[in-house]
Amino acid sequence: MSSKVTIHEVARLSGVSIKTVSRVLNREPNVKNDTRVRVQEAVAALNYRPNISARSLAGSKAYLIGVFFDNPSPAYVTDVQLGAIARCREEGYHLIVEPLDSEGDVAAQVEPMLHTLRMDGVILTPPVCDNVAVLDVLEAEGVPYVRLSPDQDLGRSASVRMDDVRAAYEMTAHLISLGHTDIGFIKGHPEHGASHLRYEGYVQAMKDHGHPVREDHVQQGWFSFRSGFEAAEKLLNRPDRPTAIFASNDDMALGVMAVANRLRLEVPEKLSVAGFDDTPGAKVVWPQLTTVRQPIQAMAAAAADLLLGGATKPEGDAPPSRLLDFELVVRESTGPAG
Amino acid sequence: MSSKVTIHEVARLSGVSIKTVSRVLNREPNVKNDTRVRVQEAVAALNYRPNISARSLAGSKAYLIGVFFDNPSPAYVTDVQLGAIARCREEGYHLIVEPLDSEGDVAAQVEPMLHTLRMDGVILTPPVCDNVAVLDVLEAEGVPYVRLSPDQDLGRSASVRMDDVRAAYEMTAHLISLGHTDIGFIKGHPEHGASHLRYEGYVQAMKDHGHPVREDHVQQGWFSFRSGFEAAEKLLNRPDRPTAIFASNDDMALGVMAVANRLRLEVPEKLSVAGFDDTPGAKVVWPQLTTVRQPIQAMAAAAADLLLGGATKPEGDAPPSRLLDFELVVRESTGPAG
DNA sequence: TAAAGGCATGACAGCCTTGTCAAGGCGAGC
DNA sequence: GCTCGCCTTGACAAGGCTGTCATGCCTTTA
Structure with a gap:
């Protein structure tokens, strides 16, 4: 119940006005060093913490960052939360999670949240980050936001992405x-x-x-296990089949492994298989899948960083965008060409 | 920017005092039905939403429920969040997530949160729910909390659990x-x-x-895929290997399947495998895993319900505890003993 | 008919902090 | 020595809502 300590008591103990305490707390300039130290001591002595509600009511900051998501993989969601909180804690911000239901009217879900609870910024994960209705509401309410790995309309807002081109390049180079x-x-x-x-x-x-x-060794897929399966059938049911297959994501790579299994093509002895994303499934199959890992926590931390730094709404320039490094995860599904 | 609508405007439009608007908003008694309707219409017309910061500053509620967790499986965490939010949304509450680092001084992490941000209640997931330091801080600060599947000291607080003993019993009976x-x-x-x-x-x-x-047919694991893999190697690399393995969770069961695969032990013909938790991975493998489904979302919703209903601090009685039903999910990984 | 009680409503203070603006102190420049 | 301007500090209002208490009116009871 020690939460009863208010700024007034700190002010009294350090012999200054509450405003000066506020200045020290917010690292504002124009406070004599002597005074600053005295206040800090009082804060420590009383174990005082400013009340967030009062702060956000009086001031412009809410000390809350929202994370909106709609049913991406649980692993992704938790990584985002972990990454974001790591950065937020440093500055006393908290994370408020808001699962959205894309089936319904998303804007109608978002709008009330933003009214009741002011948020200093919002992190959007795929697929919500490409939902125009959400972006519209956010902008209408004047809430800064950062999108993680958005697909469309990259120039519209701040975003954090991974260098897909280079990752695919390196995976290919690995196979070579x-x-x-x-x-x-x-x-x-x-x-x-x-x-x-x-x-x-x-x-x-x-x-x-x-x-x-070779054009006939490039197949169109749709990111699904099934499409990977079908593409693999076309690639492997031929005498001049490739010795390695690089699928654009793990689900499709798993489809490739299933076909290889069925054709009794040992992986990686007869066929190397590479995926992309490092989904949990990549470790479940045997042999485990060589893939590319997105630095999700780091990306979320970067997003929080953009939000906290206030670098989301540049005037003339393009919105800030951060490009993070990926990680090549070499496991057992790739091996020397037979 | 329509967030500028305040209670005063609603009061003006409906021709009553702000206090009466407040009464309607909070479903307080002693408001004529006529008045109530008029206020509700004004609220709808102006698209008014009470400001949470002001509410929590003035009143006793914060409209925030915390979820503390420390690194359980991502699927678990997201399910808890989904379940809790489902109940919270109904009453205008928001979810604030706080990952904890059990390695460090947990109390030191929790205490500042509770000071800055008043929470109306906290949901604790394993393993934090058994961290005495956390419970102590929570109680010292007078914050109600509910534990999900706690292990120790069941009588100490409200909790929501599943009957693990009975579930494991029934799974074993199924194999038998x-x-x-x-x-x-x-x-x-x-x-x-x-x-x-x-x-x-x-x-x-x-x-x-x-x-x-048989003691040699019982192995220690750590809930991880790898520990399941290693335990399975010990169990299966022997002439008198068991005909079925029941792993305490799915991740370990998946590890068992991987070993079976490697040893060319067909599942379920040569070996039946059962897991526990029904994680997403259970459906990804082939054959799909027989397992026990915890109603995690329902449990989290029940926890939120206890918190919102204020039924966490009984005076004389034992703290309320809800026991939810599990579900035996029989899929293809278990079959008749060969 | 008068007194008592219940219901519906409003005025106002207070919650805790930040923002605004004014005031006082002090050194620099004339 | 005086004015100017900067640095430091404080008084006070504001922010949007709920809690407390008072008020007026209507219904019940003796």
């Missing part, structure tokens, strides 16, 4: 370094921006290493 | 009914209370059916 020259590729859903980027990285790596990109 | 008599068991993390309960259910079922519990 294992001696593969004929590497099949399964593209992702054509409407997801990442699909093009990953394909681009693959093509570039092949060219840079002097290997041709 | 399939003709298995030699059933291996992989224990969970020794510091998680559920581990003991699940083991207890297994032992009881074995005894009740007249089958011995």
Whole structure:
């Protein structure tokens, strides 16, 4: 119950006005060092913490950052929360989570939240980050937001992304370094921006290493297990099949593994398989999947950083965007070309 | 920017005092029905939402429920959040998530949160729910809390649990009914209370059916895929291996499947595998895993319900505790003993 | 018919902090 | 020595709501 300590008591103990205490608390300038120290001592002695409600009522900050999500994978959600909180704690901010239901009227869900609870910023995860209705409401309410790995309309707002092109490039290079020259590729859903980027990285790596990109060894997929399965059937049911397949995401790579299994093509002895995303499923299969890990916690931390730094609403310039490093996770599904 | 609507405008539009608007908002008695309707219309017309900061500053409620967790599985965390929010939204409450780091001084992490941000209640998930330091701080600050599946000191506070013993008993009985008599068991993390309960259910079922519990067929695990993998290696790399393995959670069961796969032991023909928790991974593997489903969302909703109903601090009686039903999910990983 | 009690409502203070503005102190420049 | 301007500090209002208490009116009771 020690939460009863208010700024008045700190002021009394340190012999200054409450306003000066407030100045010290908020690191405002124009406080003599002597005074500052005295106040800080009083704060420590009383174990005083400013009341967030009063602060946000009186001032402009709410000390709350929202995380909106709609049913991406649980692992993703928790990583985002962990990453964001790491940065928020440093500045006394708290995280407020708001699961959204994209099936329903999202704007109608978001709008009341923003009215009742002022948030200093919001982090949007896929797929909500591409929901125009949400972005509209956020902008109408004047709430800064950062999108994680958005697909569309990149210029619209601040965002944090990963370098898909380079990641795909390096994964391809990894396969090449294992001696593969004929590497099949399964593209992702054509409407997801990442699909093009990953394909681009693959093509570039092949060219840079002097290997041709055979059109019949590139298949269209839709990011689903099934589409990966079907694409793999086309790639593998032929005499001149590739010795490695790079799928644009893990689910499709799992589909490839299923086909390999069915064809009794040992992985990685007869066929190397690489995925993308490092979903939990990547570790469940055997052999475990070589894939690309997104630094989700770091991305969320970067998003929080943009929000706290107030760097989300530049005037003339393009909105700030941070590009983070990925990690190549080499496991057992890739091996030397037989 | 329509967030500028205040209670005063509603009062003006409906021709009453702000206090009466407040009464209607908070469903207080002593308001003529006529008046109530008029106010509600004004609220709707202006799209008014009370400001949470002002409310919590002036009144006794904060409209915030905390969820403290420390690194349980991501799926668990998200389910808890989803379940809790479902109940909280109904009453205009928001969820504030606070990951804790059990390695460090937990009390030191919790105490400042509670000072700055008043919370009307806190939901504690395992393993934080058994951290005495956390409970102490919570009680010292007078913050009501509900524990999900606590292990120790059940009488200390309100809690929501599932009958782990009975669930493990029934799963074991299920295996026995399939003709298995030699059933291996992989224990969970020794510091998680559920581990003991699940083991207890297994032992009881074995005894009740007249089958011995072979000590060398019981292995210690840590709830991780890897620990399940290693335990399975010990259980299966021997001539007198069990015909079924019951792992205390799905991750470990998945580890068992991986080993079975590697040893070319067909599941369920040569080996039945059962898990616990029904995590997403249970449906990803093939064959799909027989497991026990905890009604996590329902449990979290029940916890929120206890908090919102204020039923957490009974005077003379034992603290309220809700016991929810589990569900045995029989899929393809268990079959008749070969 | 008068007194008592209950209900519906409003005026006002207070919650705890920040923002605004004014005031006092002090050194620099003339 | 005086004015100017900067630095430091404080008084007070504001922020939007709920709690307390008072008021007026209507119904019940003796």
